[in-house]
Amino acid sequence: MKYPESFDVIVVGGGHAGVEAALASARSGASTLLLTHNIETIGQMSCNPAIGGIGKGHLVKEIDALGGVMARAADRAGIHFRMLNRRKGPAVRATRAQADRVLYKAAIRGFVENEPNLKLFQQAVDDLLMDGDRVAGVRTQMGLEFAANAVVLTVGTFLDGLIHIGESQHRGGRAGDPPAIALAQRLREMPFRVSRLKTGTPPRIDARSIDFSMLETQPGDEPRPVFSLRGSHDDHPRQMVCHITHTNVQTHELIMEGLDRSPMYSGVIEGVGPRYCPSIEDKIVRFAGKESHQIFIEPEGLTSNEVYPNGISTSLPFDVQYAFVRSIKGFENAFITRPGYAIEYDFFDPRDLRNTLETRFVPGLFFAGQINGTTGYEEAAAQGLLAGINAALQVQGKESWSPARDEAYIGVMVDDLITQGTLEPYRMFTSRAEHRLLLREDNADLRLTETGRRLGLVGDEQWALFNAKREAVEQELSRLHDTWLHPARLSDAELAALPGAEPTREYRLEELLRRPDMTYDALMSVAAAGPPVTDPVVAEQVEIQVKYSGYIARQREEIAKLQGQEKTALPDTIDYADVVGLSHEVRQKLTEHRPETIGQASRIPGVTPAALSLLMVHLKKIASRKQKKSA
Amino acid sequence: MNAPADTIAAVATPRGRGGVGIVRVSGPLVESIAKAMLGTCPAPRYASYQRFLDAAGEPLDEGIALFFPGPHSFTGEDVLELQGHGGPVLMDMLLSRCLELGARPAHPGEFSERAFLNDKLDLTQAEAIADLIDSGSEQAARSALRSLQGDFSRVIDSILDDLVGLRMYVEAALDFPEEEIDFLADGESLSRLDALLDQLQEVFRKAAQGTLLREGLHLVIAGQPNAGKSSLLNQLAGREAAIVTDIAGTTRDVLKEQIQLDGMPVHVIDTAGLRNSEDPVEREGIRRAWAEIERADLVLLLIDDETGFVAADQQILDQLPARLPVIRVYNKIDRTGHEPGVTDDTVYLSAKSGIGIDALRAKLEAAVGYEAGTEGLFTARRRHLRALEETLQALQRARRQLVDYQAGELMAEELRQAQAQLGQITGRFTSDDLLGEIFSSFCIGK
Numbered sequence A: 001m002k003y004p005e006s007f008d009v010i011v012v013g014g015g016h017a018g019v020e021a022a023l024a025s026a027r028s029g030a031s032t033l034l035l036t037h038n039i040e041t042i043g044q045m046s047c048n049p050a051i052g053g054i055g056k057g058h059l060v061k062e063i064d065a066l067g068g069v070m071a072r073a074a075d076r077a078g079i080h081f082r083m084l085n086r087r088k089g090p091a092v093r094a095t096r097a098q099a100d101r102v103l104y105k106a107a108i109r110g111f112v113e114n115e116p117n118l119k120l121f122q123q124a125v126d127d128l129l130m131d132g133d134r135v136a137g138v139r140t141q142m143g144l145e146f147a148a149n150a151v152v153l154t155v156g157t158f159l160d161g162l163i164h165i166g167e168s169q170h171r172g173g174r175a176g177d178p179p180a181i182a183l184a185q186r187l188r189e190m191p192f193r194v195s196r197l198k199t200g201t202p203p204r205i206d207a208r209s210i211d212f213s214m215l216e217t218q219p220g221d222e223p224r225p226v227f228s229l230r231g232s233h234d235d236h237p238r239q240m241v242c243h244i245t246h247t248n249v250q251t252h253e254l255i256m257e258g259l260d261r262s263p264m265y266s267g268v269i270e271g272v273g274p275r276y277c278p279s280i281e282d283k284i285v286r287f288a289g290k291e292s293h294q295i296f297i298e299p300e301g302l303t304s305n306e307v308y309p310n311g312i313s314t315s316l317p318f319d320v321q322y323a324f325v326r327s328i329k330g331f332e333n334a335f336i337t338r339p340g341y342a343i344e345y346d347f348f349d350p351r352d353l354r355n356t357l358e359t360r361f362v363p364g365l366f367f368a369g370q371i372n373g374t375t376g377y378e379e380a381a382a383q384g385l386l387a388g389i390n391a392a393l394q395v396q397g398k399e400s401w402s403p404a405r406d407e408a409y410i411g412v413m414v415d416d417l418i419t420q421g422t423l424e425p426y427r428m429f430t431s432r433a434e435h436r437l438l439l440r441e442d443n444a445d446l447r448l449t450e451t452g453r454r455l456g457l458v459g460d461e462q463w464a465l466f467n468a469k470r471e472a473v474e475q476e477l478s479r480l481h482d483t484w485l486h487p488a489r490l491s492d493a494e495l496a497a498l499p500g501a502e503p504t505r506e507y508r509l510e511e512l513l514r515r516p517d518m519t520y521d522a523l524m525s526v527a528a529a530g531p532p533v534t535d536p537v538v539a540e541q542v543e544i545q546v547k548y549s550g551y552i553a554r555q556r557e558e559i560a561k562l563q564g565q566e567k568t569a570l571p572d573t574i575d576y577a578d579v580v581g582l583s584h585e586v587r588q589k590l591t592e593h594r595p596e597t598i599g600q601a602s603r604i605p606g607v608t609p610a611a612l613s614l615l616m617v618h619l620k621k622i623a624s625r626k627q628k629k630s631a
Numbered sequence B: 001m002n003a004p005a006d007t008i009a010a011v012a013t014p015r016g017r018g019g020v021g022i023v024r025v026s027g028p029l030v031e032s033i034a035k036a037m038l039g040t041c042p043a044p045r046y047a048s049y050q051r052f053l054d055a056a057g058e059p060l061d062e063g064i065a066l067f068f069p070g071p072h073s074f075t076g077e078d079v080l081e082l083q084g085h086g087g088p089v090l091m092d093m094l095l096s097r098c099l100e101l102g103a104r105p106a107h108p109g110e111f112s113e114r115a116f117l118n119d120k121l122d123l124t125q126a127e128a129i130a131d132l133i134d135s136g137s138e139q140a141a142r143s144a145l146r147s148l149q150g151d152f153s154r155v156i157d158s159i160l161d162d163l164v165g166l167r168m169y170v171e172a173a174l175d176f177p178e179e180e181i182d183f184l185a186d187g188e189s190l191s192r193l194d195a196l197l198d199q200l201q202e203v204f205r206k207a208a209q210g211t212l213l214r215e216g217l218h219l220v221i222a223g224q225p226n227a228g229k230s231s232l233l234n235q236l237a238g239r240e241a242a243i244v245t246d247i248a249g250t251t252r253d254v255l256k257e258q259i260q261l262d263g264m265p266v267h268v269i270d271t272a273g274l275r276n277s278e279d280p281v282e283r284e285g286i287r288r289a290w291a292e293i294e295r296a297d298l299v300l301l302l303i304d305d306e307t308g309f310v311a312a313d314q315q316i317l318d319q320l321p322a323r324l325p326v327i328r329v330y331n332k333i334d335r336t337g338h339e340p341g342v343t344d345d346t347v348y349l350s351a352k353s354g355i356g357i358d359a360l361r362a363k364l365e366a367a368v369g370y371e372a373g374t375e376g377l378f379t380a381r382r383r384h385l386r387a388l389e390e391t392l393q394a395l396q397r398a399r400r401q402l403v404d405y406q407a408g409e410l411m412a413e414e415l416r417q418a419q420a421q422l423g424q425i426t427g428r429f430t431s432d433d434l435l436g437e438i439f440s441s442f443c444i445g446k
């Protein structure tokens, strides 16, 4: 049957990408349908119960600034918060939280159900409906047809998903969920470049069978960070501690003995796994010299006895898992509640996408999340948001939006994906961002909220909070700039307490704060420098901006120089064979990657500055010819 | 289309015109560069005689300055032209001053490229510009390669590898704080950085002295044994640098003499006579001769005029690299009675008596002048020195960030800049896969 109502946008998949996609689309005014296998698993964390981390926390804050829900759900579900790299510079500081799975899913479900423009429907999608080249909707397993102007696919690890535990295999989307086989077949018939990736997860253990008394504890950090601008400590549930243990020589021996029955090493698994998230068998083979590996024992939730032993992801046979787990300190009597496994799945070469995550071959069809070759909830959610908003913008006839590399980690990720493609599951790291000093967690809101507001993603409450913060920061910055402090106005005690060399002449407060050892609080301990701002978030922001100002200015200059390249579009119709002077190799690369701008072309390995010049000359030539014709 | 936001500079002296040289600058910094080098910005489009000043305000040279404000200029941007007296060496100093003031060396064909992009050239010239960029970048690559011979390029490559290695440690510390390693705190990063700084300072010192960076043109004298190659070297050098005998196969090793032509240093290289030989020493000499020819800018093919151009000479000619300009020199005209003289690609002279040497010298001077629109050797050298200097400064700032402020992320930023600068020398721009290096070196990940 044809479903009588039609939608602007259909989002397929209720994972992290799907949720943000559906919410962004709906919030910006498009009537949206979220179609997923199972409404109960919306917002489910397939693997470790944690949100954030280096690079990932940055993404979560950006999603928050753009009106997304991941940060708010993490605040409501977080049972153990940390600020990683707290002692290193602000640009690399990142928030991470262990999340209670149940609370997380419940929070997400709440957001999804309370979104007026969004409807949910439970069914597997088997097919796409087409109208010529363009996507026109989807068909479900039972033959139900839903019409829509745009479709966002966020089907995660489910496409032709194959689960491995030792020598046994079965089809599945993740443990306990069915795979998407019909849809995978249908997509393989289309012109997309498809390959396989692999990821894995550790066995889970019943906490009651672990001897924690022998293990190092890891409490959350104080002061405890908060994810969302709209969040607070009041959102946080009761906090728990994590523990740390280690593998040992005996563990490694047991694993080596079972290696011949590992699907990774017997060649059964063809998909490529992430190098930064290796299975324990991988770590032991590749770094044979290391006698011990760290394991973080993370609680799965307040109401669950299960723990997640982070660091021993494996697809070894269950008997080997059982034995090696029990060789680890504290796990001597461990009861495994779920075996570890690896999963292989289809993903699409992201070089076939535009920077809006619309596919190049099928107008109106967007891909987001794990199917684009990424891994991680945050990476998926960020892409979902971008795809969702662009699907909605397209349907509404509005101009698309995609952040630049210097604006957001989302921009870095999408640009990396579409210009370089990926050979292994792509995870965000701060070292991927050349403008890392500009892209901080602390200024994600300042970078993106205004855009979010313009796109209709940011509600009144968030907007008001944001403006209050922004104004307070600006006011304090100009106060520090305009206020001069003469050393004569400082008491001897104040002078003595001030860090660094004693000021010998009158300085702007800003100049004093820029001194290496100075902090905002230290400066404000001088009565004549006050009154200080009371909100620590504002004070922190002011301090960072002042301290980083030299580097920020330099990065901005660098960016300004490249603006021309980033803004110069390379038309879809360009035939690189016509560009005079390009070498054969460069021609081939450009034809394969089809960059959308000169800037993107510049990041394709092997494309030289001379080649870019040749492209610029070629573009100008085309443009002048056109002008002549029309004149 | 947006005009590029940076300012470019290059020496633009017409080929073979010794005596006058032009440094051309284009872009937004032109006015400030003019003010710094001339004291004031000259009136638009009005030739004025000026002193060109160095950083200390001392005159480097004097000559004519011309200022063309955009858009009414060749490139459509603000353009400054400084016409000096100096030969290439002075031109190089003027260029280097412009670079100090914020310009960067222009890529080959870049002035024309900007002119075209700013509607200053018409469509029919597009192909010509593409050719210029294409062939120019090839030439630049070649002159960079020449300037990067041997030790220098090996040293730079190894420093670059060490720098990537250091970055790997720093980035690992920043991106993987939960691992059991902290290379920022444990001194590993600092000791690596210090080792790098030492190496780089050494290289910079040598490069600035010119002992590592080759400068000047490489002129190789090649030909059959006894053609008179060593005699010609002695004649050009003005001293008995090489042994001359009437035994064929006298010269075994490569011999270099530096001479000045039009103020430009030129290395004249004498080589073993080229023939089939069974003698292992001579064979090695011949192998070295070919190696020099590979790196030459220009070859003088010496022919014994008494025998004339024979099949053996043709064989040598055929084996010379196709790109290489060759001048055929017929020697021993004191014996044959040929008139001394010069045509497009031949010279008649006597190396022994010196007849015709002046004509050869004049011909060489014409050949070593800057070639308009392409990157000369000096520009390449200048670029490299500049890049080394900036690398060094970035590394010093990196050290301060690490030691004084424990600011790993700022140290990392300086290292990134350093790598970008150093990479310009060898053309290894691509972001070496840092993450890949991290994952293959450390056991990382949960």
Ligand SMILES: Cc1cc2nc3c(=O)[nH]c(=O)nc-3n(C[C@H](O)[C@H](O)[C@H](O)COP(=O)(O)OP(=O)(O)OC[C@H]3O[C@@H](n4cnc5c(N)ncnc54)[C@H](O)[C@@H]3O)c2cc1C
Pocket (backbone or CB within 6 Å): A012, A013, A014, A015, A016, A017, A018, A035, A036, A037, A038, A041, A042, A044, A045, A046, A047, A048, A123, A124, A125, A126, A154, A155, A156, A157, A158, A159, A173, A174, A175, A177, A179, A180, A183, A199, A200, A201, A277, A341, A342, A343, A368, A369, A370, A371, A374, A375, A376, A377, A380, A381
């Ligand atoms: C075993 C395993 C281990 C992992 N390990 C890690 C790790 O160590 N670190 C890490 O960062 N990430 C890990 N991940 C990845 C992380 O779970 C994903 O990156 C993230 O969940 C991807 O989000 P997504 O929205 O793209 O897809 P998913 O979260 O997979 O969601 C897909 C959604 O689509 C629905 N769906 C699929 N097909 C259809 C269909 N045909 N019709 C309707 N609905 C459909 C599904 O029901 C599901 O709701 C792991 C995942 C798995 C399965």
Ligand SMILES: Nc1nc2c(ncn2[C@@H]2O[C@H](COP(=O)(O)OP(=O)(O)OP(=O)(O)O)[C@@H](O)[C@H]2O)c(=O)[nH]1
Pocket (backbone or CB within 6 Å): B224, B225, B226, B227, B228, B229, B230, B231, B232, B243, B244, B245, B246, B247, B248, B249, B250, B251, B252, B271, B272, B273, B274, B331, B332, B333, B334, B335, B349, B350, B351, B352, B353
């Ligand atoms: N008359 C005359 N004799 C010359 C002239 N040039 C070189 N000779 C003689 O030719 C002989 C060989 O000269 P070299 O300069 O040693 O020749 P070469 O090419 O270096 O020879 P190899 O090193 O053996 O390859 C010597 O006896 C020279 O004196 C010339 O112009 N006139």
Ligand SMILES: [Mg+2]
Pocket (backbone or CB within 6 Å): B229, B230, B231, B242, B243, B250, B251, B271, B272, B273
């Ligand atoms: Mg000789």
